[in-house]
Amino acid sequence: GAGVSQTPSNKVTEKGKYVELRCDPISGHTALYWYRQSLGQGPEFLIYFQGTGAADDSGLPNDRFFAVRPEGSVSTLKIQRTERGDSAVYLCASSLVGGTQSSYNEQFFGPGTRLTVL
Amino acid sequence: DQQVKQNSPSLSVQEGRISILNCDYTNSMFDYFLWYKKYPAEGPTFLISISSIKDKNEDGRFTVFLNKSAKHLSLHIVPSQPGDSAVYFCAASGGDYDRGSTLGRLYFGRGTQLTVWP
Numbered sequence A: 001g002a003g004v005s006q007t008p009s010n011k012v013t014e015k016g017k018y019v020e021l022r023c024d025p026i027s028g029h030t031a032l033y034w035y036r037q038s039l040g041q042g043p044e045f046l047i048y049f050q051g052t053g054a055a056d057d058s059g060l061p062n063d064r065f066f067a068v069r070p071e072g073s074v075s076t077l078k079i080q081r082t083e084r085g086d087s088a089v090y091l092c093a094s095s096l097v098g099g100t101q102s103s104y105n106e107q108f109f110g111p112g113t114r115l116t117v118l
Numbered sequence B: 001d002q003q004v005k006q007n008s009p010s011l012s013v014q015e016g017r018i019s020i021l022n023c024d025y026t027n028s029m030f031d032y033f034l035w036y037k038k039y040p041a042e043g044p045t046f047l048i049s050i051s052s053i054k055d056k057n058e059d060g061r062f063t064v065f066l067n068k069s070a071k072h073l074s075l076h077i078v079p080s081q082p083g084d085s086a087v088y089f090c091a092a093s094g095g096d097y098d099r100g101s102t103l104g105r106l107y108f109g110r111g112t113q114l115t116v117w118p
Helices: none
Strands: A005-007 A010-013 A019-024 A031-037 A044-050 A053-056 A065-068 A075-079 A088-095 A113-117 B010-014 B019-025 B032-038 B045-051 B056-059 B062-067 B072-077 B086-093 B112-117
Touching (some): A019 A113, A031 A075, A044 A075, A075 A088, B010 B019, B019 B032, B019 B086, B019 B112, B032 B062, B045 B056, B045 B062, B045 B072
Parallel strands (some): B010 B112
Antiparallel strands (some): A005 A019, A031 A044, A031 A088, A044 A053, A065 A075, A088 A113, B019 B072, B032 B045, B032 B086, B056 B062, B086 B112
8 A cells, every 4th residue: 555655755955945745644554753864863743643633743942943734634834934954854754553663563764854954 | 751771872782793782771661672773874773672561572683672670671682794784772762651652752861873894
């Protein structure tokens, strides 16, 4: 079956602009995660959805970042007033259910969206 | 505060030899550990995992060892193959209950670039 897909694959924007990044999880996966990977770093957690609700948004760096998952499937990460420091690869992952990770509940990652803020 | 650390940014190994990638963590509440492999322009893919109730898990050429007292885990690849050349991320989940953080959130190290040469 299809894996996690993310669009666009690349996004170049100017400082101060608004951007939206989209994630299509694996069909049937109820849990969805957003991570951000800056150059030379590992992925850093942003937010986790269980169904339609954000179960944990403690990783969002500030109120310019917001994410939604209105129907419990596709999710959109929204960044307002972008700054150069927002430049990174934004990764989305999904898992069958939320909660404890296990060999039966691993997170599957998409290819990411590379965001460049000029 | 980096709770998962991979202190070797790179490792170079000859084909057929053993590759040993190391990872240390600081949060004693972590109860599940994973290794992800990442090729350029792709998302991380799950490789192998281990629960904190075990000290070893083996899957084909890949073995993960966990030393809870030392808060250390390692990934052994035997024999190494050129196709194993990639960035390897160590990740952990669990813990942080005091902050109300949900289970399932992954904490990643910075990664180790493995190069296997013929």
